Amino acid sequence: MPSDYTIKLRSPVKAETNGHLSEKHEAILAAALDLFAERTYDGTPMPLVAERAGVGAGTIYRYFRSKEALVNAVYRRCMEHQRRLLLEDVPVEATAREQFRHWWRGMCQFATENPQGFVFLETHHHESYRDAESQELLDQVRAGAHTLVENAQARGEVRQATPDVLISLVFGAFTGLVKWTMEGDCGLTEETISDAEERVWQMLRP
Amino acid sequence: MPSDYTIKLRSPVKAETNGHLSEKHEAILAAALDLFAERTYDGTPMPLVAERAGVGAGTIYRYFRSKEALVNAVYRRCMEHQRRLLLEDVPVEATAREQFRHWWRGMCQFATENPQGFVFLETHHHESYRDAESQELLDQVRAGAHTLVENAQARGEVRQATPDVLISLVFGAFTGLVKWTMEGDCGLTEETISDAEERVWQMLRP
Amino acid sequence: MPSDYTIKLRSPVKAETNGHLSEKHEAILAAALDLFAERTYDGTPMPLVAERAGVGAGTIYRYFRSKEALVNAVYRRCMEHQRRLLLEDVPVEATAREQFRHWWRGMCQFATENPQGFVFLETHHHESYRDAESQELLDQVRAGAHTLVENAQARGEVRQATPDVLISLVFGAFTGLVKWTMEGDCGLTEETISDAEERVWQMLRP
Amino acid sequence: MPSDYTIKLRSPVKAETNGHLSEKHEAILAAALDLFAERTYDGTPMPLVAERAGVGAGTIYRYFRSKEALVNAVYRRCMEHQRRLLLEDVPVEATAREQFRHWWRGMCQFATENPQGFVFLETHHHESYRDAESQELLDQVRAGAHTLVENAQARGEVRQATPDVLISLVFGAFTGLVKWTMEGDCGLTEETISDAEERVWQMLRP
DNA sequence: TATGAATGAGCGTTCATTCAT
DNA sequence: AATGAATGAACGCTCATTCAT
Numbered sequence: 001m002p003s004d005y006t007i008k009l010r011s012p013v014k015a016e017t018n019g020h021l022s023e024k025h026e027a028i029l030a031a032a033l034d035l036f037a038e039r040t041y042d043g044t045p046m047p048l049v050a051e052r053a054g055v056g057a058g059t060i061y062r063y064f065r066s067k068e069a070l071v072n073a074v075y076r077r078c079m080e081h082q083r084r085l086l087l088e089d090v091p092v093e094a095t096a097r098e099q100f101r102h103w104w105r106g107m108c109q110f111a112t113e114n115p116q117g118f119v120f121l122e123t124h125h126h127e128s129y130r131d132a133e134s135q136e137l138l139d140q141v142r143a144g145a146h147t148l149v150e151n152a153q154a155r156g157e158v159r160q161a162t163p164d165v166l167i168s169l170v171f172g173a174f175t176g177l178v179k180w181t182m183e184g185d186c187g188l189t190e191e192t193i194s195d196a197e198e199r200v201w202q203m204l205r206p
Numbered sequence: 207m208p209s210d211y212t213i214k215l216r217s218p219v220k221a222e223t224n225g226h227l228s229e230k231h232e233a234i235l236a237a238a239l240d241l242f243a244e245r246t247y248d249g250t251p252m253p254l255v256a257e258r259a260g261v262g263a264g265t266i267y268r269y270f271r272s273k274e275a276l277v278n279a280v281y282r283r284c285m286e287h288q289r290r291l292l293l294e295d296v297p298v299e300a301t302a303r304e305q306f307r308h309w310w311r312g313m314c315q316f317a318t319e320n321p322q323g324f325v326f327l328e329t330h331h332h333e334s335y336r337d338a339e340s341q342e343l344l345d346q347v348r349a350g351a352h353t354l355v356e357n358a359q360a361r362g363e364v365r366q367a368t369p370d371v372l373i374s375l376v377f378g379a380f381t382g383l384v385k386w387t388m389e390g391d392c393g394l395t396e397e398t399i400s401d402a403e404e405r406v407w408q409m410l411r412p
Numbered sequence: 413m414p415s416d417y418t419i420k421l422r423s424p425v426k427a428e429t430n431g432h433l434s435e436k437h438e439a440i441l442a443a444a445l446d447l448f449a450e451r452t453y454d455g456t457p458m459p460l461v462a463e464r465a466g467v468g469a470g471t472i473y474r475y476f477r478s479k480e481a482l483v484n485a486v487y488r489r490c491m492e493h494q495r496r497l498l499l500e501d502v503p504v505e506a507t508a509r510e511q512f513r514h515w516w517r518g519m520c521q522f523a524t525e526n527p528q529g530f531v532f533l534e535t536h537h538h539e540s541y542r543d544a545e546s547q548e549l550l551d552q553v554r555a556g557a558h559t560l561v562e563n564a565q566a567r568g569e570v571r572q573a574t575p576d577v578l579i580s581l582v583f584g585a586f587t588g589l590v591k592w593t594m595e596g597d598c599g600l601t602e603e604t605i606s607d608a609e610e611r612v613w614q615m616l617r618p
Numbered sequence: 619m620p621s622d623y624t625i626k627l628r629s630p631v632k633a634e635t636n637g638h639l640s641e642k643h644e645a646i647l648a649a650a651l652d653l654f655a656e657r658t659y660d661g662t663p664m665p666l667v668a669e670r671a672g673v674g675a676g677t678i679y680r681y682f683r684s685k686e687a688l689v690n691a692v693y694r695r696c697m698e699h700q701r702r703l704l705l706e707d708v709p710v711e712a713t714a715r716e717q718f719r720h721w722w723r724g725m726c727q728f729a730t731e732n733p734q735g736f737v738f739l740e741t742h743h744h745e746s747y748r749d750a751e752s753q754e755l756l757d758q759v760r761a762g763a764h765t766l767v768e769n770a771q772a773r774g775e776v777r778q779a780t781p782d783v784l785i786s787l788v789f790g791a792f793t794g795l796v797k798w799t800m801e802g803d804c805g806l807t808e809e810t811i812s813d814a815e816e817r818v819w820q821m822l823r824p
Numbered sequence: 825t826a827t828g829a830a831t832g833a834g835c836g837t838t839c840a841t842t843c844a845t
Numbered sequence: 846a847a848t849g850a851a852t853g854a855a856c857g858c859t860c861a862t863t864c865a866t
Contacts, residue, residue: 041248042249046839176379195371204405209859251857252856262831453658457859580795611784675853675854677850
């Protein structure tokens with residue numbers, strides 16, 4: 001029997017004050033991201049999220065309708081972070097090489113600032129719970145990359161090849177690199193980053 | 207509490223007849239692979255594995271000691287398949303370009319013959335249940351690639367760069383490509399494969 | 413849906429040859445007694461009984477309709493053993509003291525020859541699965557004791573007191589003694605037996 | 619696999635308010651005692667304990683880590699009750715006969731106030747799940763009886779015989795009596811009690 | 825006749841979610 | 846608004862029993 005009084009879910013917008021979320025909301029998202037990246041969505045009990053966030057188990061449900069809503073919020077927030085780094089301040093007038101560098105550095109910054117976010121997106125890529133808004137964010141990033149590649153190809157600065165193929169190779173190569181550095185204890189050194197950048201660029205250049 | 211009487215687990219070797227496993231053993235492994243790839247290890251209930259395999263829930267435990275033993279068997283079998291395709295018949299005397307082609311074609315064959323296996327390995331790479339034998343298989347593949355790259359570098363046929371970085375970029379790029387083709391409905395066409403092969407080789411060549 | 417062909421259950425009588433049961437029947441009963449005494453009826457899986465008896469799991473069901481039928485057979489056999497030792501060769505013409513000695517020695521013989529049987533009866537006394545035939549055996553032993561006590565009281569050789577009270581005190585005392593010796597590593601020495609016999613007699617004598 | 623987050627188990631001490639446990643804690647212990655006495659530890663499913671206690675199945679695990687922890691709590695509580703009745707207010711300066719009476723009356727009180735507890739201890743005496751604290755309680759009672767007997771023997775008020783033998787005979791006799799009264803519908807009447815007390819004393823007196 | 829692979833109901837236990845406080 | 850005790854469906858797994866061989 002559904003309850004017949006209205007449960008007032010704190011909407012994310014309402015909870016914001018001057019653009020940032022309430023402390024608890026924030027703590028829950030951070031705890032969930034950590035744990036989902038570490039042990040998988042299905043492998044993470046909600047009470048553990050609550051414990052890590054330092055809130056009561058019931059409190060999570062004041063901010064998120066369900067576990068699935070929580071993981072989607074985590075997903076969105078990671079994608080949003082990534083999107084911001086990749087799509088903002090794109091040097092539209094620059095050469096393809098410079099645009100690629102912008103993309104590459106943006107990805108590095110994301111993986112460095114938010115390693116759990118990186119792992120989370122990687123391992124939860126295919127999940128069925130990704131909702132419309134999450135999908136939209138992903139599409140934006142892809143569309144941005146697509147346009148960049150097409151324009152560069154039109155200018156003859158990037159190899160002729162299906163843009164999506166090139167994009168997936170480049171994203172994949174970057175992902176492979178980060179996963180490798182994460183397995184070892186060495187971090188992502190500047191040298192590794194710029195060497196790899198040059199290697200990956202070789203896939204794109206004409 | 208584990209059962210007190212001896213459960214005669216069909217060992218893979220014993221259960222074989224002329225080199226292939228009993229029908230049920232096979233069906234369980236196949237069902238588990240499908241489901242783990244589709245919905246994650248933690249997201250897959252054993253009863254669902256049983257149903258998909260067309261056996262009773264209890265039957266799985268005549269073949270696998272536990273869920274963890276099952277996922278390891280799946281892991282091993284996938285890695286073994288991959289290892290066979292990558293490490294057998296390596297053209298040791300050939301040029302680096304030809305060796306790379308062998309590797310690339312092997313990976314394509316693996317991803318085509320066993321797409322769930324590919325996804326499973328991808329998404330369960332970091333899991334804690336990977337036992338010693340599974341790890342060994344992974345190490346073999348990595349060591350094989352490492353040697354190939356080093357030798358080719360010594361001959362001046364591959365760029366000077368940390369071999370592991372190159373390997374992770376190449377594996378990553380391939381993975382990115384396959385994941386992209388899997389998301390769309392188009393399969394891995396011969397054209398895509400050979401175009402991408404050439405692109406990825408550009409990362410390696412001097 | 414019940415099977416519509418007759419399952420021919422080997423009746424205990426049919427299975428006998430010259431008064432003793434088939435080897436398998438025997439092995440199953442012995443294994444069950446051991447295990448039920450050691451780990452309780454409910455704590456003993458049928459497959460473990462089968463393993464201990466050296467027969468297939470299905471074989472037990474050719475001799476016993478169910479686990480409950482098996483435990484009843486075990487119960488009956490133990491009670492029958494006890495009954496034989498207590499009720500046969502009772503020195504009806506002897507003094508109460510000598511009759512008591514006969515009873516005491518019979519109990520000692522039972523506990524010594526068949527310690528698992530003793531423990532089994534002790535720990536499974538109150539169980540609901542005791543069927544009519546089992547109950548009958550128990551009643552016989554009690555009735556025998558009852559008569560003995562009443563007659564002895566009539567002759568003034570045993571204290572006036574509710575016979576059943578005396579009987580339960582005596583049985584209980586014996587049981588307490590045997591359980592104590594079983595807990596320690598010392599067996600039931602002749603000295604302990606005869607000292608205790610004298611002590612217990614003191615409860616009965618006028 | 620035990621849960622990864624901290625389950626705040628209500629410790630017996632914490633859960634107490636003015637010396638008695640929370641209502642649910644109490645209800646679970648009582649239900650478990652009843653059922654274990656009636657149908658054995660192994661024969662009692664946890665869901666049945668929950669139902670009898672009037673709580674949800676999961677609720678038990680907020681109070682007890684596992685079924686084994688529950689049975690130990692039941693065991694301890696029964697032993698503690700018995701210990702209190704037997705070891706407190708022992709008339710140390712009195713005659714052996716009066717000390718025996720104190721013990722006898724204590725046992726009667728225990729069996730009357732807590733008949734399920736009596737049966738439970740009887741039938742679960744030898745079980746492997748008895749933990750250190752449970753064992754300690756049992757040892758205290760035994761040691762108390764031992765000392766009493768030895769001192770009385772030294773004063774010539776109790777027969778010379780191995781104290782443990784006497785103790786096991788006396789405990790056993792009492793147990794036999796109670797089991798008998800429980801099988802019939804008659805309770806433990808004052809007459810039966812005092813008659814039996816006198817009979818049992820005859821085993822001890824010089 | 826004897827087997828043991830197979831089954832599924834039911835076990836002990838966990839955890840997403842609710843709701844009285 | 847926040848809590849955490851309480852819940853019961855569902856988990857991983859066991860085992861009494863069946864039945865094809």
